[in-house]
Amino acid sequence: MFETRRRPARILLQVVITLLVIPFVFPLVAMVQGSLAGTGWNNYFVVLQIAELPLFFRNSAIIAVSVIAIVYLCTMLAAFGFSKLRIRAKEFYFWLLLAALTLPEVVLLAPLFATATTLGIYDTYLSVILPLAALQIPFTILLARNFMDGIPNELIDAARVDGATTWKAFRYIVLPLTSPIAAALVVLTLIGTWNDYLLPLVFLQDPSQQTVTQVPDFFIGAFNNDQTKILAAAVVTAIPEIVAYLLLQRLFERGLSAGALK
């Protein structure tokens, strides 16, 4: 957008942007550097030998996949209903969902805690999966409904004329068209779930049930605040996210910016 005709101007732009990104790489460099301080690579060997480490990843994966499945299913069905079907008091239900759009999860802590203990699901995946899905759904429905509103009704009417049931029209005509929004929804839910800290902190006490966001807390306990090992653990937990992002750049950028889709 800046027009640069002459060479010095072009070099100036390059210098400016390089200086500007330094604060953005700096924490990552500090993280790697700190993790190699003291006993160097040995920090990583110690961290990787912790028997619980793979469990944190496994637990996060189980929770993320479950939340994504629930969110996808509920969102697609509901968005189709809201967008294409006739439902009495439809906008009232939609409004009920939207009112929960800006709800911070911390608001749900006390009742969830009391309910989870009563139902005996405290310290199980379910006590994290259900609230995460519940908080994600209003937003994904908003996105998916907006998207489905753009699919012409004539397509569905035509299918019906040909004798297709509502389910078939949804399954074979609408669903295949929704892949862009489905991808955004999956990425958004994945990152939201994988990075969530508060719910696992409160509801998962047993180290064998905890998620990757609990790794720093766990290592602070395990290593008596040995900063180098804590940072090595941070690098180890960050790597899968960095790799996933680098492999699926466009999807991540679109999905995580979906909050402002028109």
Added chain:
Amino acid sequence: MNRSVRTSGFIWILPALVVSVGLIYYCIGYTGFISTLKWDGVSPNQLSVGFANYVQVFADPVFWQSITHTVAFFLVSFAGQVFLGLLFALLLHSRVRGAAVYKVIVFLPVVLAPATMAPVFRQIYAPDGQFNGVLKGVGLGFLQQPWLGQTSTSLPVIISIAIWGGTGVAFILYFAAMSQIENEILEAARIDGAGNIRTVVSIIWPGLRGTTVAIAILTAISSLKTFDIPWLVSQGGPSYSTEFLGTMIYREGVPLNAVGYAAALSVMLLILAVTIAIVLRLGGRERGAVNV
């Protein structure tokens, strides 16, 4: 559409309503009930105290401080993300080498979990951390201070971390929006003699209005939700200087076991969140630009 189809539509939205509306509204109702109790969350003794918890909320200076911090957090992180996001988008739309690399660097913090990065920031801003090291290295050694250990700098540090983590989204949104601005208009402006600054101020910036509103909305929501960074980096301290509603509710409800009081605070936060949702909904409908 025949009659049976008309009446069966409700089935489609039922699962979402059960999981989302059911759970959330049940919890909200329950929170409202707990907020009238003096209760530690586990014991069977629940003492009903009416509105005493709310009276306590309004009299609690920490509550008003956390509201002030939330507003400051919103204003500064919004301004920071808009400025940096816009600048990066402009620069990367210009002729710059290695644009893909810069893009990845700016967006990567969005992907990383705040909980993962928190120990890193604690280390960077520690008295013997890298930030003070850099200051010394560039000859600004006299500025060295315990950034997280004093009330005057802890909140700005927390906000700077939020800007670090949020600029990527603003940048991607601006970057996409700028691709929509038609080249002919820019060409025409240049032919009329407008320089780079003039083009940005008079043509590009007004054209991005919808995006800026969207970023304001996203930042407002995340300001209310702020928990991970202030809790993990500074525990809301020192002396409540980085306390937000999220950290306050957690502190009262979990470590301090004042569940009734935490519930009353939750209701206050809820009222704020819903008010913002309604304002956005009405505002969004009027403008038609953003639909959040």
